Amino acid sequence: MSQPQLPTRVLAGVIVPDTPLITKAIALARKYLDDQGYKHIMRSWLIGQASFNNTPTSQRSTIDEEVFAVSTILHDLGWSKSPDVTSKDKQFEVDGANAARAFLLSETNTAEWDKHRIQLVWDSIAFHTSSIAPFKEAEVATCSAAIVTELVGVQVATQLFGDNVTVTQQEFDTIASEFPREGLKGYIRDMLCGLCREKPASSYNTFVGQYGDRFVEGFSSKGNQMADLFEATVTE
Structure with missing residues (x-):
């Protein structure tokens, strides 16, 4: 159209x-x-x-x-x-x-x-x-x-x-x-790391969580991803 x-x-x-x-x-x-x-x-x-x-x-x-x-x-x-x-x-x-x-x-x-x-x-x-x-x-x-x-x-x-x-x-x-x-790369990193600190649960299964895993102390997507949930709960 x-x-x-x-x-x-x-x-x-x-x-x-x-x-x-x-x-x-x-x-x-x-x-x-x-x-x-x-x-x-x-x-x-x-x-x-x-x-x-x-x-x-x-x-x-x-x-x-x-x-x-x-x-x-x-x-x-x-x-x-x-x-x-x-x-x-x-x-x-x-x-x-x-x-x-x-x-x-x-x-x-x-x-x-x-x-x-x-x-x-x-x-x-x-x-x-x-x-x-x-x-x-x-x-x-x-x-x-x-x-x-x-x-x-x-x-x-x-x-x-x-x-x-x-x-x-x-x-x-x-x-x-x-x-x-100028300053874009650091800005993006700081913004995404801030999201990991402020609402980590929203970040685990996204690319944002990759920033958390690399740069945010105490943040870990391990054990919090969809694969972890399925492996722990899917029944047969």
Whole structure:
């Protein structure tokens, strides 16, 4: 199904959709994320949008770029320290997905944002760290690919995601000059280790728990993973 044309603007050299809802999503992310988190989500959105811009028109016309924008901009609300958008027991991806859904239910109407579009946003955020994402809808798959590309760079991401990554190195560098990357690796480590300390049970069966096992004293996923549960409790 062909998607409607959206108004656009240029940000960090990338032509991006420009709707009131996207503007509100950016404001929400800015409200709840610190500077590093905010720059990360903006780079992720711009990288993904640049990839869309570099795809054939016939393929791009089927993609809901507003869904993608909202998903990518709000994907890390679960990193916030505010109880307004986070929980004490859920994985950060689920917190972010729930917060984004609440935002959409508050800011949109069912005529424009039906259950399917809202579910696409929820899935994009909830699955953005999952190996399942590449096999879902284009909006979900590209959200995950854009976020990973933002973290590991164009060359590695292309090896991982193939044709899902079409952003150029020049575009990547221009985006980084507008939203600088300095300190990103340490920031990511500190954020994920903090999640392991604050709500360890939500981390054991995720990649976040790998950070806990490596860097957080007293944290151990051993004995707390799904395999441990099944081995201890599955009956015959």
